[in-house]
Amino acid sequence: MGRRDRDVSALFKAARQGHRGSIAQLLSAIERGGSGARDVGRLAYPLAGSGFSVGVTGAPGAGKSTLTSALVAELRRSDPAHVAVLAVDPSSPFTGGAILGDRVRMQDHALDEGVFIRSMATRGNLGGLALAAPEAVRLLAAVGFGQVLIETVGVGQVEVDVVGATDTTVVVVNPGWGDAVQANKAGLMEIADVFVINKADRAGTADTRQDLENMLALSAHPSEGGWQVPIIETVATTNTGLTDLAAAIAGHRSHIEASGELVERRARRVDDEMRQIVLARLEQQAALLTTGKTYDAVRAEVAGRRLDPWEAARQLIESEQTTSDTE
Amino acid sequence: MGRRDRDVSALFKAARQGHRGSIAQLLSAIERGGSGARDVGRLAYPLAGSGFSVGVTGAPGAGKSTLTSALVAELRRSDPAHVAVLAVDPSSPFTGGAILGDRVRMQDHALDEGVFIRSMATRGNLGGLALAAPEAVRLLAAVGFGQVLIETVGVGQVEVDVVGATDTTVVVVNPGWGDAVQANKAGLMEIADVFVINKADRAGTADTRQDLENMLALSAHPSEGGWQVPIIETVATTNTGLTDLAAAIAGHRSHIEASGELVERRARRVDDEMRQIVLARLEQQAALLTTGKTYDAVRAEVAGRRLDPWEAARQLIESEQTTSDTE
Numbered sequence: 001m002g003r004r005d006r007d008v009s010a011l012f013k014a015a016r017q018g019h020r021g022s023i024a025q026l027l028s029a030i031e032r033g034g035s036g037a038r039d040v041g042r043l044a045y046p047l048a049g050s051g052f053s054v055g056v057t058g059a060p061g062a063g064k065s066t067l068t069s070a071l072v073a074e075l076r077r078s079d080p081a082h083v084a085v086l087a088v089d090p091s092s093p094f095t096g097g098a099i100l101g102d103r104v105r106m107q108d109h110a111l112d113e114g115v116f117i118r119s120m121a122t123r124g125n126l127g128g129l130a131l132a133a134p135e136a137v138r139l140l141a142a143v144g145f146g147q148v149l150i151e152t153v154g155v156g157q158v159e160v161d162v163v164g165a166t167d168t169t170v171v172v173v174n175p176g177w178g179d180a181v182q183a184n185k186a187g188l189m190e191i192a193d194v195f196v197i198n199k200a201d202r203a204g205t206a207d208t209r210q211d212l213e214n215m216l217a218l219s220a221h222p223s224e225g226g227w228q229v230p231i232i233e234t235v236a237t238t239n240t241g242l243t244d245l246a247a248a249i250a251g252h253r254s255h256i257e258a259s260g261e262l263v264e265r266r267a268r269r270v271d272d273e274m275r276q277i278v279l280a281r282l283e284q285q286a287a288l289l290t291t292g293k294t295y296d297a298v299r300a301e302v303a304g305r306r307l308d309p310w311e312a313a314r315q316l317i318e319s320e321q322t323t324s325d326t327e
Numbered sequence: 328m329g330r331r332d333r334d335v336s337a338l339f340k341a342a343r344q345g346h347r348g349s350i351a352q353l354l355s356a357i358e359r360g361g362s363g364a365r366d367v368g369r370l371a372y373p374l375a376g377s378g379f380s381v382g383v384t385g386a387p388g389a390g391k392s393t394l395t396s397a398l399v400a401e402l403r404r405s406d407p408a409h410v411a412v413l414a415v416d417p418s419s420p421f422t423g424g425a426i427l428g429d430r431v432r433m434q435d436h437a438l439d440e441g442v443f444i445r446s447m448a449t450r451g452n453l454g455g456l457a458l459a460a461p462e463a464v465r466l467l468a469a470v471g472f473g474q475v476l477i478e479t480v481g482v483g484q485v486e487v488d489v490v491g492a493t494d495t496t497v498v499v500v501n502p503g504w505g506d507a508v509q510a511n512k513a514g515l516m517e518i519a520d521v522f523v524i525n526k527a528d529r530a531g532t533a534d535t536r537q538d539l540e541n542m543l544a545l546s547a548h549p550s551e552g553g554w555q556v557p558i559i560e561t562v563a564t565t566n567t568g569l570t571d572l573a574a575a576i577a578g579h580r581s582h583i584e585a586s587g588e589l590v591e592r593r594a595r596r597v598d599d600e601m602r603q604i605v606l607a608r609l610e611q612q613a614a615l616l617t618t619g620k621t622y623d624a625v626r627a628e629v630a631g632r633r634l635d636p637w638e639a640a641r642q643l644i645e646s647e648q649t650t651s652d653t654e
Contacts, residue, residue, distance in 0.1 A: 045635035277640035308372035
């Protein structure tokens with residue numbers, strides 16, 4: 001066991017005892033990727049089965065942050081489980097810790113040791129946020145957060161993928177013409193287990209509910225098994241409707257636990273994840289193979305028509321694999 | 328030298344002597360892909376430097392086939408070089424020989440031993456048409472066709488990529504409002520070395536010319552070096568303007584030969600091709616790695632939380648590379 005492993009082990013032990021600084025350091029290691037992240041994953045994965053993950057997504061301005069913060073307070077009232085919030089933002093270059101928004105939101109839960117909030121941004125590393133986020137969720141589950149909420153800033157493809165890879169996915173819209181249509185376009189109809197119409201004190205709530213109901217009736221929801229996607233109305237700023245939302249999430253959880261779908265979903269997700277990791281690793285190999293001295297030498301042979309491109313590609317791949325075997 | 332190599336060598340020798348059946352068989356081998364295609368490539372590549380390739384693309388219905396056929400006749404009048412035509416259609420599942428359209432067009436050149444016309448469709452193989460087409464062009468050049476025309480059916484991404492990877496790219500539009508705009512949208516502005524307004528006996532030709540000129544003035548053409556993209560008016564059905572078109576193509580050829588851009592273009596293309604081959608091979612590996620018994624065994628370990636997904640991916644990649652080393 002090397003120095004690095006010991007360090008990660010010590011951090012992990014401290015994190016399991018509730019030491020917040022250690023949790024933050026382990027999350028930073030995941031964000032940075034590479035062997036440090038692998039060490040964390042190895043420790044966290046066997047212990048991550050007990051955590052339940054909830055994704056919260058929707059267009060910017062839908063009030064997701066306020067809603068998530070209010071949901072955290074509600075969950076803490078109704079459930080003994082500790083709650084962690086991971087805010088992912090693939091568009092932000094910022095990495096390695098809490099951003100201003102976190103600190104502001106943290107104040108709502110500053111006195112509650114059972115709440116942990118953290119941002120996670122793009123890392124330059126293998127597979128990006130789509131592969132880092134599930135690792136972070138598993139770490140948080142492994143160190144004792146029974147519920148992990150993932151919140152996104154927008155509804156880009158990466159964000160939809162990340163949030164869709166949770167146990168229960170909450171999609172937030174606002175009252176107003178076209179919001180349900182937009183949700184449908186962004187692929188949110190397919191991943192929603194629970195719909196929230198936030199800012200439901202505004203005009204147009206009934207129309208938006210009708211639009212959502214119509215679209216739900218038309219869409220073939222993949223998480224079938226008889227689950228009827230509920231539509232919850234909330235006003236997050238006044239804590240209205242949060243009890244209903246917490247109940248809807250708990251209801252979905254009970255449903256997929258009882259039907260066996262939770263186990264199936266998780267197996268599918270980890271399967272997808274492995275495929276993505278394999279592909280990301282091989283793409284990394286491809287990038288390495290087509291730069292550097294060996295590549296330049298091979299390219300010169302091809303330019304001189306002494307080697308055809310296919311044979312050249314074969315030689316490049318073989319040379320790399322021989323090299324990595326002897327390393 | 329195995330049986331297979333001898334067969335391909337014999338075919339290649341016959342093809343170099345002008346035997347059409349052998350050329351067709353070698354093209355089919357390229358279309359099928361795999362080791363047969365690699366054998367053909369190995370023989371053709373060293374001899375392919377002397378052929379000049381011309382791409383012809385444009386929206387369906389622009390009259391590309393008729394124009395190409397008329398261009399072939401014109402080139403045969405003005406130039407001693409033999410001419411081959413490769414018609415690529417990524418949307419067609421048909422492979423392995425001449426289709427009806429070819430036979431009809433062949434009749435125009437049935438008495439000319441210096442013309443060869445052949446269709447090439449999607450093959451299920453590694454890298455698809457984007458990687459098969461340049462191989463086919465090189466084979467045709469290697470067996471003595473000094474000019475190889477590649478014509479596409481439509482303007483999909485694959486077709487634009489294939490035609491953009493030629494020495495001189497001809498983009499065909501028709502008179503009429505919006506055709507130049509469509510060409511711009513399809514990414515044809517960037518790849519055009521010569522524009523043709525075919526069916527130029529129709530109304531709107533002057534407007535379309537004006538549109539093209541405006542867009543050319545705005546676009547940063549990558550094949551700079553002082554080349555002014557000409558706009559040629561043709562009526563392919565009456566052989567009008569074909570002399571101008573042949574002259575424009577010859578002019579572009581002289582220009583890029585003199586400026587050294589031809590050598591640069593080809594080096595860039597073969598570079599792109601190698602990268603694509605490496606990536607396609609590794610993607611194929613990834614697909615193999617995530618199916619089969621080894622994968623199922625690893626997946627069971629992951630599901631049982633005895634192995635984390637990253638370690639699982641690493642083991643899959645290593646197992647494969649060890650296997651291929653001992654093969």
